[in-house]
Amino acid sequence: MRKIISKSYNLEYNETKKVRLDSYLNEQLTDLTRSQLQKFIKEDNVLVNSQTVKKTGTKLTAGDKIIVNVPEEEPIKAIPENIPIDIIYEDKDVIVVNKPQGMVVHPAAGHPDKTLVNAILYHCKINDDDVIRPGIVHRIDKDTSGLLMIAKNDLAKQSLMKQLKEKSNLREYLAIVHGNFKEKTGKITAPLGRSKTDRKKQAVVENGRHAVTHFTVLEQFENYSLLKLKLETGRTHQIRVHLQYIGHPVAGDPLYGPKNTLSGNGQFLHAQTLGFVHPRTNEWMEFSIDPPKIFQDTLAQLRR
DSSP, X not given: OOOOEEEEEEEEOOOSSOEEHHHHHHHHOTTSOHHHHHHHHHTTOEXXXXXXXXXXXXXXOTTOEEEEEEEOOOOOOOXXXXXXXXXXXXXXXXXEEEEOTTOOSSOBTTBOSSSHHHHHHHHSXXXXXXXXXXXBSOOOOTTOEEEEEEESSHHHHHHHHHHHHHTOSEXXXXXXXXXXXXXXXXXXXXXXXXXXXXXXXXXXXXXXXXXXXXXXXXXXXXXXXXXXXXXXXXXXXXXXXXXXXXXXXXXXXXXXXXSXXXXXXXXXXXXXXXXXXXXTTOOEEEXXXXXXXXXXXXHHHHHO
């Protein structure tokens, strides 16, 4: 079957020293991930001097011409899967779920199934034209646990999205973080965008998107603190990046935290409280859920 190429990159290597093909491409093509580039090489989508190469470690020399063909991706579609989910509230318009650590919210190229959306679609019908993110109005990271609201129809989706945009809903988190605080409360205002040094990360950057996080110190232990955090905006990795920025990264965070940290299933971050105006009844709805067992057990150890 003929490959459909969505776009191509044409490069020429002009350095005197030899360098690995995958290292060079990773440095030059910052809009592609390392795993994508390795896959393109293995699937004959990378040519050096008009010849396909199979080895990611192929050495480049001065004058080599490289072509990287990016194949058109197969469309992803969320399909129902019989996966247990913890439903906190449900009616004909909205569902509130307690997402466990380790579960991705919706399908994407790296994780096409076993997501929260797959589970929701098995549980009930979502009237939404979005085939990948039906009903999803906000997300929490894979290794963050806690409450998420999902719209079952367009009326609910438009209402919940408007509330998020107007910052009229309530989203509060619990986090165990590194270090102790002198202040009891604080407000972090710092613009966020993609890191210039690591495209997998977000960072505080000039001209980034406006982002505000409020925090309250609930307890302090030796080398760690328990915080309550309130989101004013909802940027990707916002809490994790903001806390790293002020020198108090979330414990267990594999992306933004130190290696010497608390052991667990990823970052100790939990979406504890969620509040919104019901799209149909205009009633204020508010839900809270305790953090997972590993979070509570770790807290008990720190208190001892």
